[in-house]
Amino acid sequence: xxxxxxxxxxxxxxxxxxxxxxxxxxxxxxxxxxxxxxxxxxxxxxxxxxxxxxxxxxxxxxxxxxxxxxxxxxxxxxxxxxxxxxxxxxxxxxxxxxxxxxxxxxxxxxxxxxxxxxxxxxxxxxxxxxxxxxxxxxxxxxxxxxxxxxxxxxxxxxxxxxxxxxxxxxxxxxxxxxxxxxxxxxxxxxxxxxxxxxxxxx
Amino acid sequence: xxxxxxxxxxxxxxxxxxxxxxxxxxxxxxxxxxxxxxxxxxxxxxxxxxxxxxxxxxxxxxxxxxxxxxxxxxxxxxxxxxxxxxxxxxxxxxxxxxxxxxxxxxxxxxxxxxxxxxxxxxxxxxxxxxxxxxxxxxxxxxxxxxxxxxxxxxxxxxxxxxxxxxxxxxxxxxxxxxxxxxxxxxxxxxxxxxxxxxxxxxxxxxxxxxxxxxxxxxxxxxxxxxxxxxxxxxxxxxxxxxxxxxxxxxxxxxxxxxxxxxxxxxxxxxxxxxxxxxxxxxxxxxxxxxxxxxxxxxxxxxxxxxxxxxxxxxxxxxxxxxxxxxxxxxxxxx
Numbered sequence: 001x002x003x004x005x006x007x008x009x010x011x012x013x014x015x016x017x018x019x020x021x022x023x024x025x026x027x028x029x030x031x032x033x034x035x036x037x038x039x040x041x042x043x044x045x046x047x048x049x050x051x052x053x054x055x056x057x058x059x060x061x062x063x064x065x066x067x068x069x070x071x072x073x074x075x076x077x078x079x080x081x082x083x084x085x086x087x088x089x090x091x092x093x094x095x096x097x098x099x100x101x102x103x104x105x106x107x108x109x110x111x112x113x114x115x116x117x118x119x120x121x122x123x124x125x126x127x128x129x130x131x132x133x134x135x136x137x138x139x140x141x142x143x144x145x146x147x148x149x150x151x152x153x154x155x156x157x158x159x160x161x162x163x164x165x166x167x168x169x170x171x172x173x174x175x176x177x178x179x180x181x182x183x184x185x186x187x188x189x190x191x192x193x194x195x196x197x198x199x200x201x202x
Numbered sequence: 203x204x205x206x207x208x209x210x211x212x213x214x215x216x217x218x219x220x221x222x223x224x225x226x227x228x229x230x231x232x233x234x235x236x237x238x239x240x241x242x243x244x245x246x247x248x249x250x251x252x253x254x255x256x257x258x259x260x261x262x263x264x265x266x267x268x269x270x271x272x273x274x275x276x277x278x279x280x281x282x283x284x285x286x287x288x289x290x291x292x293x294x295x296x297x298x299x300x301x302x303x304x305x306x307x308x309x310x311x312x313x314x315x316x317x318x319x320x321x322x323x324x325x326x327x328x329x330x331x332x333x334x335x336x337x338x339x340x341x342x343x344x345x346x347x348x349x350x351x352x353x354x355x356x357x358x359x360x361x362x363x364x365x366x367x368x369x370x371x372x373x374x375x376x377x378x379x380x381x382x383x384x385x386x387x388x389x390x391x392x393x394x395x396x397x398x399x400x401x402x403x404x405x406x407x408x409x410x411x412x413x414x415x416x417x418x419x420x421x422x423x424x425x426x427x428x429x430x431x432x433x434x435x436x437x438x439x440x441x442x443x444x445x446x447x448x449x450x451x452x453x454x455x456x457x458x459x460x461x462x463x464x465x466x467x468x469x470x471x472x473x474x475x476x477x478x479x480x481x482x483x484x485x486x487x488x489x490x491x492x493x494x495x496x497x498x499x500x501x502x503x504x505x506x507x508x509x510x511x512x513x514x515x516x517x518x519x520x521x522x523x524x525x526x527x528x529x530x531x532x533x534x535x536x
Contacts, residue, residue: 103283110301115294136327
């Protein structure tokens with residue numbers, strides 16, 4: 001058993017924190033988009049680095065990946081990847097309240113990704129009494145070849161990835177994407193400390 | 203669920219070593235010496251603060267800017283789009299970004315490299331940050347970074363990569379495709395023809411007595427002939443045909459969706475045109491002829507290399523029959 005794997009209690013605690021964060025984030029999002037946002041309970045999995053690489057390279061219909069770095073106090077940092085499966089992004093502009101010709105499809109993807117990542121992670125950070133800053137989101141070019149290369153060339157070595165499957169459904173608009181949080185070793189240790197602190201008092 | 207916040211230790215707040223006024227002066231001087239534009243807006247998008255970077259990069263009078271709407275101060279901004287973006291910052295309390303890769307610039311600011319770059323305005327990365335203050339509600343801080351250099355180098359890199367990609371496909375002397383690219387193309391056309399059950403033909407051709415040409419006119423004369431012949435043949439082809447230099451004086455043409463009859467017709471035309479078009483080099487007339495071999499893709503061929511071999515055998519046959527003629531690989535088989 002990998003020493004970075006979470007115990008069952010830690011996993012439950014993390015799932016709870018993510019549920020709360022996701023709930024609040026989607027509530028904020030619904031207000032901002034001025035529409036009803038239906039959100040399934042997000043499923044989380046922790047994935048070892050090599051397994052993630054395998055999974056992602058098997059996803060043949062991956063259409064786009066947007067990457068955004070985040071960093072906070074107590075060594076909590078990582079990189080969020082938003083992975084879009086199908087080419088259903090044509091209406092993201094509608095969803096965001098833009099006119100289609102105001103911005104390119106790339107910019108729409110980057111925009112929605114940044115909003116999803118930062119609203120979610122902001123609430124998540126509040127839960128663990130932290131505050132996060134963000135890098136500018138970046139659309140990874142030529143997803144098919146680049147993704148695994150990108151994962152290998154990360155500025156830090158990461159051992160565990162947190163895969164959060166998000167399924168957003170907005171009234172008369174269905175929208176799917178996966179959020180993958182890549183977290184380096186030191187940050188995992190720090191997150192585990194925070195989880196343990198919460199569990200101790202529970 | 204317990205109150206999580208009470209369980210976690212609060213982030214330590216550093217106690218300032220100097221008094222508030224000094225701190226304010228330091229902060230304001232840092233802001234004014236930053237090589238980044240800082241613009242703070244209130245919730246109605248009116249300008250509250252702008253730093254020296256923006257003051258020196260615009261021709262606007264400082265007194266007139268404060269209190270003005272960002273959209274009347276900077277009329278170049280896309281109002282509808284930016285308003286929506288700014289609203290997201292206020293409402294979601296999250297940062298928002300705008301990269302030069304999607305929008306070269308938001309603010310029309312001159313840059314410090316007007317000579318060495320080709321863009322009129324400063325390329326920018328803009329960051330929109332939510333700011334919470336005790337009084338006067340929420341604000342938005344816009345950071346404007348000058349990324350003209352990065353943008354310029356990225357553009358140059360892309361241009362260079364495109365040039366390298368082009369050069370790697372082209373034969374330096376004749377400016378037609380080189381062997382490697384030609385062969386890659388054949389591999390693809392072969393796969394395509396097999397998959398969609400389409401016709402595919404090949405012409406291999408070789409200049410007759412090229413060695414004698416080189417002996418008589420020197421290598422520069424020989425080079426001129428190669429260049430002229432390539433140019434002449436190029437004018438006889440369709441856009442979908444792929445013409446490449448296969449070796450020294452040997453050329454090859456891929457003809458997609460063409461049967462041997464069509465390929466023979468083209469080969470004969472090339473043969474005729476070259477034989478009747480005298481070239482001149484140093485005021486001397488050079489008569490050039492070619493021999494050509496034609497092969498059509500058939501069930502007997504199991505890979506693209508075999509197709510080359512067939513066309514090559516036909517070319518060899520054309521040579522041995524006296525040159526300046528076309529030979530079809532199908533004749534050899536029967």
